[in-house]
Amino acid sequence: MRALRDRPTALERWPSGVREGMRLATGPQDSKADAFYQKRVPKGAPDYLETATVTFPSGRTADEICPTEIAVPVWCAHMGTITFHPWPVRRSDDPTSLDRPDELRIDLDPQPGTTFSDAVRVAGVARELLEELGLRGYPKTSGNRGVHIYVRIEPRWEFTDLRHAAIGFGRALEQRDDQVTTAWWKEERGERIFVDYNQNNRDRTIASAYSLRPRPGAPVSTPLTWSGLAEVTDPRDLNLVTVPERLASEGDPWTTIDDESFSLEPLLELWETLPGGELNFPPDYPKMPGEPPRVQPSKKVAEHWDDEGNRIG
DNA sequence: GACGCAG
């Protein structure tokens, strides 16, 4: 509930279990898959289940599950839910709350040739940078090889601002540590840790804290203290069995995440200051009515821009 | 996993 309460949440359902060779649907019409994302509330939902109507970048809407009590995720589990995907917003009396994120999510994704340990080291650098900016971040394992850092923010900014903040932070981190990349195109990333700032777009979610992942051994996206993170050698050791034991015996390191919330301004300042950020792809969306067509720096064109965003040739 | 429909 610490991760899901009042948050519009999509489900990742594996109703026939998780076994070798099973596949997650790549799209809504992928009939041969064994698992699928579910955004809209399914028929037959219990009456205690609350929902929130979220708006996608296209302007379409969907009624999503919005857990308010533990029975809701339990029911989802009965439906074969393995992983929960909450939005970075919380339903409240404020009618704008679904458009005002309360959570900045820093997604550190090890690229081929790098490891979880590399991500942990970069996470430490990210922590230092956050501290210098007056922000407190809470780390967790992704459940795979990555690390996620969450920053609780005041719900005063739009998704576009959230994304800009993430780009600003990513570029600052990239500038500070040459094992970090924010390159959108895979072939430009190198053997580095990819800061996936696009996870802060509207309609983009990350596997929640405490969620199982559909992988051998049932690894868990595990909340940790910073010192706890540094001691993890293999994130697969944090699993269905060990994590509940840890949380029971040592307590939950995320209990204080709601005690304070921060301004996005320091990060927006980075976005405005650091060059090249506005050239990153994809651009902000949704495209507003009347907005001129977008010019993507195509892969070919993109190679003509250097790290500072200056045109080459 | 659950629903709707044909049998």
Place this chain on the structure above:
DNA sequence: CTGCGTCAACGCCTT
């Protein structure tokens, strides 16, 4: 009542 088919995500962009 049983069996079977069907359904269960989103979207931006370029080629």
Place this chain on the structure above:
DNA sequence: AAGGCG
């Protein structure tokens, strides 16, 4: 319509 990105 398919491919690239998550």
